[in-house]
Amino acid sequence: MATIRVRNTGQRIEGESTVRQFLADNNVYYDHWDPGKLPVHLQGKFVLAAEDQEAILQAYREDIERLAQSRGYVKWDVIALSEATPNLEELLKKFEQVHTHSEDEVRAIVAGSGIFIIKGKPETGYFDVELEAGDVISVPENNPHFFTLTDERKVVAIRLFIDPSGWVAHPYEDPEFVKA
Numbered sequence: 001m002a003t004i005r006v007r008n009t010g011q012r013i014e015g016e017s018t019v020r021q022f023l024a025d026n027n028v029y030y031d032h033w034d035p036g037k038l039p040v041h042l043q044g045k046f047v048l049a050a051e052d053q054e055a056i057l058q059a060y061r062e063d064i065e066r067l068a069q070s071r072g073y074v075k076w077d078v079i080a081l082s083e084a085t086p087n088l089e090e091l092l093k094k095f096e097q098v099h100t101h102s103e104d105e106v107r108a109i110v111a112g113s114g115i116f117i118i119k120g121k122p123e124t125g126y127f128d129v130e131l132e133a134g135d136v137i138s139v140p141e142n143n144p145h146f147f148t149l150t151d152e153r154k155v156v157a158i159r160l161f162i163d164p165s166g167w168v169a170h171p172y173e174d175p176e177f178v179k180a
């Protein structure tokens with residue numbers, strides 16, 4: 001289950017109903033899929049061949065299609081990051097810049113963990129959402145955010161797109177953003 005840390009106050013938000021309410025109040029879509037659907041032979045695997053990615057999409061096919069139908073996604077794929085990813089440090093440095101997209105950014109975590117740092121309502125400011133297997137989140141279009149890994153430094157996630165060709169990161173310089 002996702003947990004939240006509000007950067008300005010250090011407040012932590014835990015527990016399903018409180019987390020859901022906080023995310024809804026900040027216009028962040030949240031859902032939870034059964035992490036047990038990950039095929040046994042792929043558990044603990046963070047370097048994925050094409051057939052592994054396909055097996056993950058098959059395992060979550062009903063969830064993906066339901067979400068795609070309700071929110072207009074037309075394409076999906078699987079991304080895996082770990083210490084085995086070439087240039088992981090450089091990639092993370094690139095990720096860790098506040099930016100926006102012209103469409104929403106959807107991630108369903110199927111293994112490992114990750115953190116979205118998201119700009120909330122003016123009175124809330126930036127908050128971190130720490131995600132684990134089963135958590136599904138969508139950062140709204142044009143909402144400043146970035147993604148990074150947790151200390152375990154590994155994640156497998158399903159991404160869904162409305163228009164993959166239009167999914168570009170636009171840097172967002174924000175004096176309100178506080179690191180750490």
Ligand SMILES: [Fe+2]
Nearest residue numbers: 101105146169
């Ligand atoms: Fe993004």
